Structures are given as structure tokens and as C-alpha cells.
Amino acid sequence: MKIMHVVEGFGGGVYSFLEDLCNSLSEYNEIVLVYSRRDQTPDRFEEDFCKNIKIINLQMQRKINFFDDAKNFFKLLNIIKNEKPDILHLHSSKAGVLGRISGKILGYKNWNMFYNPHGYAFLQENISYLKRTLYSVIERTMFLFGGTTIAVSKGEYLEGKKITKNIVRIDNSIDDDELKEIVKESKYSNIPVIGTIGRITYQKNPELFNKIAQEFPKLTFIWIGDGELKSKLTSKNIYVTGWKKRYEAIKLMNKLDIYLQTSLWEGLPIALLEAMYMGKPAIVNDVIGNRDVIIHNYNGFTSRSVDEYKKYINMLIGDREVYESVSNNSKKYIEDNHLLKDMVQKYNELYSMGVRYRTIENFPVEL
Secondary structure (H helix, E strand, O other): OEEEEEEEEEOHHHHHHHHHHHHHHOOOOEEEEEEEEOOOOOOOHHHHOOOOOEEEEOOOOOOOOHHHHHHHHHHHHHHHHHHOOOEEEEEOHHHHHHHHHHHHHOOOOOOOEEEEOOOOHHHOOOOOHHHHHHHHHHHHHHHHHOOEEEEOOHHHHHHHHOOOOOEEEOOOOEOHHHHHHHHOOOOOOOOOEEEEEOOOOHHHOHHHHHHHHHOOOOOEEEEEEOOOOHHHOOOOOEEEOEOOOHHHHHHHHHOOOEEEEOOOOOOOOHHHHHHHHOOOOEEEEOOOOOOOOOOEOOOEEEEOOHHHHHHHHHHHHHOHHHHHHHHHHHHHHHHHHOEHHHHHHHHHHHHHHHHHHOOOOOOOOOO
């Protein structure tokens, strides 16, 4: 089976997702990856992918630019026409639009063309109401061009059902083999270290992270990553690491005692899943994606204010029994629900069902 992945937002969690999925499927399938480089795309990223994966650059822009989008549409159309993949799989908004139009022209159907939003663009809170409405209209219009949407969390699935009836759900997962050795080094610090990982952007809500850090001046807070809103992290007890290679970033995350996810919207954050697998009690902003994996007061905490973050941090610091319980429950939850081998099996079943039966109507969806 020949599978083509097309992605514009090639960084962060989407990068990790595609690295895991492409490498896992490449043993028994022919994989083509069409990508656009972003600032957070790792240097020499090709080394992270198996050598038998064909990698093609198509420099799509994130923003709407009709001239650039039209040019890239014809380039993508030719790439798909030349490669003739059995499965066309599109990731994030721009690739989803250009790819579905191309796929429609080339005869792709709901059973062999798929689209992962990885967090719907119209849920962004850093854009105007007019832009959110425009993005929502675009998503609803794209339904007419065919293809099946794949939601990566329960919240995204329920949001997607409002737009299209052609939607399935396969939750994001993590490669536990990659993390096992690192997790062995875990130990609780005498002075707790609190942190997060990701690009410092409006979506990740650095202002809230900064306010939380200011409430605990004697504790160390770490932001693993970098970004255009680094200046928002003014509290003297916050250390910003800058961009790190994936292995180094994971090693740093393993040194945290408590993980914060302050983001304003998400698909299903890979970093949160990894932190939970490491046994890091997580306190997350109560939004789609974050709350889909946190069972409040069991394997983490959902929060809606600085005061609530403060309350749960103090609870974890002050009660070792609570900390250990949440830590153990976090790891077990990920082991039971979000391991890579299970996710890859579901994608393989979805692709194979489409190619073999020319329908995916019987593909199971768990709610």
C-alpha cells in the first residue's frame, strides 16, 4: 500500500505524530511525506525518518495567500498525480484545503482520502471573530470535496461532528519504547520543579504560565522551548531553555515534578501524553484536548484560574500520597489508552479497510 502524508504545520506535536506514524508504517508500506518547513521543524529532520520514506518539500504558507496557495495547489496536484498513492492523508488546515481539492479532482473518495485537523483553526482565540468565522466556513465547505476527517481526541471528534458526518476518531498516542529508559531515571526533587514544553505562542498561554510562576517565587519553573512571546515570561524564577533536539527535550521534561499545560486550545497534545507516561502529575487548562485525557483529581487536574492552579500545585507539593497516586494513575492511563502500537494498528486497519472494501462505514468509533 502506498500512503502519502501531506503536512504544512511540520513542527511540535504534529511532527512527533508523523515521525511515529510514518516510521511505524514504513516497514510494510511505501510512504511518501510532503512537508513544509517551519521555524520549529528540526534541523536535519530527515535523520528522524526511516531511509525508505520518500520526502518531498512543498513550501506552503500557513496564512491565506491566494497567489501562493494557487501556485502550491498546482504543485501538489502534480505531486499526487505522479506518485499515485493508494491513500492520501492530509494534516492541518492548509494541507487539508489544498489536498482535498486536489484529491477531488483526481478521484479520491471518503475511503482513501483522510484529513487530520490536529486542532481546528476556527477554535483559535488569537484571531478575530471574522477570521474564526471564515475558517469555520472553509472547513464546512471542504466537506463537499470528500474525504474523511480523523479526530485525535473525543473533544475534537464532537466538534468535528458539527461540520461533517464523515468523521472517525483515532486518539493521539506516544512511543513508550522511546521513553522507557528515560523514565527509569525519574526521581522526585526535594525542591519541586514545575514546567511545560512547546513553542511560546499565544496558543500556549505564556501569560498564564507567568502568573502561576509569580505565585511560587521560591520554586523553579522551566519552559522547554522558545518562541515569539518569550518576553511574556518575566517572572525571575522561570528558565527558558530555547529549542532542544527531541531527545534532549524529553530528558529535560523528565526532570520536572509537575507538568503544566496552560494552552487555550489543543487537538490532543503529544507532550501532555508523554509527561503523563513519565508519571508527571499534570495540571491543565480546561479546554478541548487537554481535558480529554485528564480525569480530574484522579490522573491530574483541570483548572480555570490562577487560584485553581495554585491550589492543585500546593496539594501535590504538600501531600506526598496524593502526588504518588496521581503519578501512578497518569502512567497507567496512558499505558491503557495511548500507546503507539495501538494507534498504528488502528490507522493500518482504516487504510486497509478503505483500499480493500472501498468503504470505511464499519470502522469502529469509541465515544
